[in-house]
Amino acid sequence: MSLILHHYPQSPVAHKTRMALGIAGATWQSVEIPRIPPKPLLMPLTAGYRRTPVLQIGADIYCDSQNIVRALEEYGCPNSLFPDGVTGRSMMMASWAENTLFDLAVRVVITNALDSAPADFIADRGALYFEKDWSPETLRADMPGVLLRLQAGLAWAEFQLVASDGVFLNGDTPSYADASIGYIAWFLRGRWQGGPGFLGPFEQVCKLESALADIGEGNSSDLSGEDALAIAKAANPVSPTGVSVPFTAGIKEGHMVAIQPHGTNADPQVTGSLRYLDATRVSIDHDTPETGPVAVHFPIAGYDIRPL
Ligand SMILES: N[C@@H](CCC(=O)N[C@@H](CS)C(=O)NCC(=O)O)C(=O)O
Structure with a gap:
């Protein structure tokens, strides 16, 4: 199959x-x-x-x-997506990335698309991702704090990548943990005008993102x-x-x-x-x-x- x-x-x-x-x-x-x-x-x-x-x-x-x-x-x-038995660590990292980094990245991308994306798309995603009483005004007012929290999360990812022996979190061998961080960078870079500038200082995260792009998406x-x-x-x-x-x-x-x-x-x-x-x-x-x-x-x- x-x-x-x-x-x-x-x-x-x-x-x-x-x-x-x-x-x-x-x-x-x-x-x-x-x-x-x-x-x-x-x-x-x-x-x-x-x-x-x-x-x-x-x-x-x-x-x-x-x-x-x-x-x-x-x-x-x-x-394997979990070479060297890194399943637990990779899944914990992926869970953190989804619940912390992705949640913040969605806020950034949607807040910046409030005036340009179709209204039905914004309404749909607002219901999925934001508080029940969310409004464009509260999203915009929250943005400085959201960006600071996103920066803090990316800083942790950067620390971990600096501590690794290679471009990937696990050294020279890519694992699912890398995809779980790399997609946040891909999302911010591609869907937010400020993305490339915001990501710039996180050099290892950017290197990881391009190494994953080189690997590609299979056939x-x-x-x-x-x-x-x-x-x-x-x-x-x-x-x-x-x-x-x-x-x-x-x-x-x-x-x-x-x-x-x-x-x-x-x-x-x-x-x-x-x-x-x-x-x-x-x-x-x-x-x-x-x-x-x-x-x-x-x-x-x-x-x-x-x-x-
Ligand atoms: N926990 C889910 C989250 C999936 C998710 O929120 N995906 C977004 C797209 S990136 C989504 O479903 N958006 C609404 C849709 O596609 O209908 C997972 O890891 O697959």
Whole structure:
């Protein structure tokens, strides 16, 4: 079964995943999805999860970049994303980068696009990323502090890169940790006029960004959303079933569960019968006329999981 990434070019989180595909030396198929809902060819696969990116392997659907990277490692690409056993450190760094750096970078990019980006895009992203009562005025007033916090975060990344023996966080060998920092620089540089100047003093971060650009995004070919649905329909999920974790929160295979990204009401709640649970992944079974049976996989970190 081939790797199919559902994404769009401008998505920074998808870019992190594309860089991971490059580090992994993967061959993959690319389905371009809309930047804002409706996403009619994606929803049947994800049971309603709307974020970007999503990885499909036959009838197994992996939501969230955190979960996608685990799926890539399990799939077995030419290169490991966690060379020398740096899985824990890389995932902790990626989590920090997403929750701290990405949150700040989104504020910077959107605040600077308030007058130029389409109103429906700003409204959609405002609901996903900002406080319930956000307004253009508060975003603008918060900007100096946001930029100071972003600078502090980039300074930590810079310290860590200076301490490394090579251009990558882990020396001369790239790992997922590098993509998890590199995409922030790519996003700020490409989508904010002030980005190149702001990033300039972080020389090692900039070197990392260009080293990742040199590695590229693996070998991809285009696929239509309709063909991706047909591939799911022709396949069956092959991922494991059962509960395989010491603390289960009382959840058993076959229980109905609701899953939603933590801390937002703007994301739809996904519901389904529990297929699989371990320490870092929760999976549900899902079935639609377009896809037949699919397994939809989510990470646990960063998600609310409620037994129904
Ligand atoms: N925790 C998620 C975050 C994904 C995310 O927020 N992606 C953005 C695009 S960069 C998004 O979904 N935007 C709304 C959309 O594409 O509909 C992940 O790591 O995949």
